[in-house]
Amino acid sequence: xxxRVSDLPLTVRDCAFELRERATSSGFDRATTTIALSxxxxxxxxEDVTYTNEAHHALADHAVxxxxxYTLDSFSDALGDADLWPEPPDEERFRHYRRWGFESxxxxxxxxxxxTSLGExxxxxxxxxxxxxxxxxxxxxxDEPPTTDRLDALRRIHDDLAFKLDPTPDWxxxxxxxxxxxxxxxxxxxxxxxxxxxxxxxxxxxxxxxADALPDALLEDPNLTDxxxxxxxxxxxxxxxxxxxxxxxxxxxxxxxxxxxxxKPSRCGTVESVLDTIAYCEREGIQLYGGGQFELGVGRDHxxxxxSLCYPDSPNDVAPGGYNDPEAGAGLPSSPLAxxxxxxxxxxxxxxxx
Numbered sequence: 419x420x421x422r423v424s425d426l427p428l429t430v431r432d433c434a435f436e437l438r439e440r441a442t443s444s445g446f447d448r449a450t451t452t453i454a455l456s457x458x459x460x461x462x463x464x465e466d467v468t469y470t471n472e473a474h475h476a477l478a479d480h481a482v483x484x485x486x487x488y489t490l491d492s493f494s495d496a497l498g499d500a501d502l503w504p505e506p507p508d509e510e511r512f513r514h515y516r517r518w519g520f521e522s523x524x525x526x527x528x529x530x531x532x533x534t535s536l537g538e539x540x541x542x543x544x545x546x547x548x549x550x551x552x553x554x555x556x557x558x559x560x561d562e563p564p565t566t567d568r569l570d571a572l573r574r575i576h577d578d579l580a581f582k583l584d585p586t587p588d589w590x591x592x593x594x595x596x597x598x599x600x601x602x603x604x605x606x607x608x609x610x611x612x613x614x615x616x617x618x619x620x621x622x623x624x625x626x627x628x629a630d631a632l633p634d635a636l637l638e639d640p641n642l643t644d645x646x647x648x649x650x651x652x653x654x655x656x657x658x659x660x661x662x663x664x665x666x667x668x669x670x671x672x673x674x675x676x677x678x679x680x681x682k683p684s685r686c687g688t689v690e691s692v693l694d695t696i697a698y699c700e701r702e703g704i705q706l707y708g709g710g711q712f713e714l715g716v717g718r719d720h721x722x723x724x725x726s727l728c729y730p731d732s733p734n735d736v737a738p739g740g741y742n743d744p745e746a747g748a749g750l751p752s753s754p755l756a757x758x759x760x761x762x763x764x765x766x767x768x769x770x771x772x
Contacts, residue, residue: 419540419693419694419696419697420689420690420693420694420697422539422540422541423490423525423528423529423536423539423540423689423693424489424490424491424690425489425490425491426489426490426528426529426531426532426539427487427488427489427528427531427532428457428487428488428489428490428493428524428527428528428531429457429458429486429487429488429531430455430456430457430484430485430486430488430493430524430527431456431457431458431485432454432455432456432457432485433453433454433455433456433482433483433484433485434453434454434456435451435452435453435454435477435478435480436451436452436454436715437449437450437451437474437475437477437478438450438451438452438714438715439471439714440714440743441743441744442712442742442743442744443553443554443568443741443742443743443744443746444553444554444712444742445554447471448471448712448714449471449474449475449714450465450466450467450468450474450712450713450714450715450717451465451466451468451474451477451478451519452464452465452715452716453465453466453519453520453523454523455484455520455523455524455526455527456527457527457531458531460527460530460531461527461530462523462524462525462526462527462528462529462530462763463522463523463526463715463716464518464519464520464521464522464523464524464525464526464716464717464720465519465522465713465714465715465716465717465718465720466515466516466518466519466520467515467518467519467684467711467712467713467717468507468512468515468516469509469512469515470507470508470509470512473503473505473507473508473512476504476505477502477504477516479504480504482500482501482502484496484497484500484520488524490524490525490528490689491690493524493528494521494524494688494689494690497517497520497521497524500520502516502517502520503516511664511685513687514664514684514685514686514687515684515685515687515711517687517688518683518684518686518687518688518692519684519717521687521688521689522683522689522717522720522764524689525689525763525764526716526720526763526764527763529762529763529764530762530763533762534762535761535762535763535764535765536723536727536761536763536764536765537723537726537727537761537765540727542727542728543727544723544726544727544757544758544761544765545726545727545730545731545757546726546730546754546755546756546757547708547722547725547726547730547734547736547753547754547755547757547768548730548731548732548733548734548753548754549580549722549725549733549734549735549736549737549753549754549755550579550580550581550582550603550604550733550734550735550737550753551572551579551580551581551582551737551741552581552582552583552584552606552710552735552737552742553568553569553572553581553582553583553584553741554568554583554584555568555569555583555584555586555589555593556586556588563588564586564588564589564593565593566593566596566597566600569581569600571745571746572741572746573600575746575747575748575750576750576752576753578601578752578753579601579752579753580601580602580603580733580753581600581601581602581603581604582602582603582604582605582606582733582735583597583602583604583605583606584605584606584608584616584618585605585606585607585618585624585628586618587618587619587621587624589627589628591627591631594627594628594631594632595631597631597632598631598632602632602634602635603634603635603636603733604635604636604638604658604707604733604735605628605629605632605635605636605637605638606638606639606660607625607628607637607638607639607640607641608639609639609640609641609646610639610641610660610661610662611639611661620640620641620642620643620645620646621646622645622646622648622649625637625640625646625649625650626649629649629650629653629656635656636656636657636658636678636733637650637653637656637657637658638657638658638659638660638680639658639659639660639661639662640657642673654674654677655677655678657674657676657677658676658677658678658679658680658707659672659676659679659680660679660680660682660685660709661685663679663680663681663682663685663686663695664685664686664687664691665686665687665691665694665695666691666694666695666698669695669698669699669704676704677704677705678704678705678706678707678732679699679704679705679706679707680706680707680708680709680735681695681696681699681706681707681708681709681724681729682708682709682710682711682721683720683721683724684711684717692724696724696728700728705729705732706728706729706732707725707729707732707733707734707735708721708722708724708725708729708732708734708735708736709721709735709736710735710736710737712742713739714739716766718736718738718739719764719765719766719767719768720764720765721734721736722734722736722755722765722768723761723764723765723766723768726755726757726765726768727765730754736755737753738750738751738755738768755768756768
């Protein structure tokens, strides 16, 4: 797949940044940076989804000179030597997040300068995109017990919405039983995060209660220990991974061969790694579904485009950004998202997004 785009010529004359900030339904304020690369009358855009807001404010005043004539592949090499961080990132994984912002902007620009789209370059059609809405059932900043109130509010927008949920140990039996009335496709156990506000300690009883209560849902990112591993015996096909997936080598290092994985291009960092990972999973029969990072701009279009081209019928966590607002309003599109009528670049315009 990468060979189809690696030799695209690319002319860069200017690099600019646009900072965005927005409150989210998960109880924190999100900042991202839109990276705009311009040349030959075209502009390509990508989005840095680093989670440290201060890092975006620092980047806004940082000069990055990337002007020159490249192929997409040689531009990626140049990025490897570029100074993209005024201050070192809080977490090493953020280097991939920022790298993807620049790489996707370059891919978008190269495709536009060639007057084509990613779909045309890959020889694939943009298909309608199934999506799920990812949400929590309680605000981590308050002490209120989790309820299905937010799910009910979202279903008042569209009564056929499907969901990706983040279970927590305070989900009792009554709540779990009530969730059987909702279309829950993915349960993010968040067992592999460390030092964040969303860490969930591995607990065999908790994992078992959740897995038993919602037997059709995928189980994302369990922390497999001597105590928890038996919970997933016979359930391996339901286990999926997100945090560890940074490329092909990371898949080959998983504790067992996966059936399904979460594809977040920001975790892979480069266009080459993203496309090589997708191609590997297609060869190995591993189902992919798109994952989001609370994108505020064009990055959301890009993950929708990749889902549209490569895994449109999966439980993609690529819902339009309005679903991440603290109070999602009427007028948001339903699933599946209509593909763009005239795609150009990576591809934008997947249904209206308010």
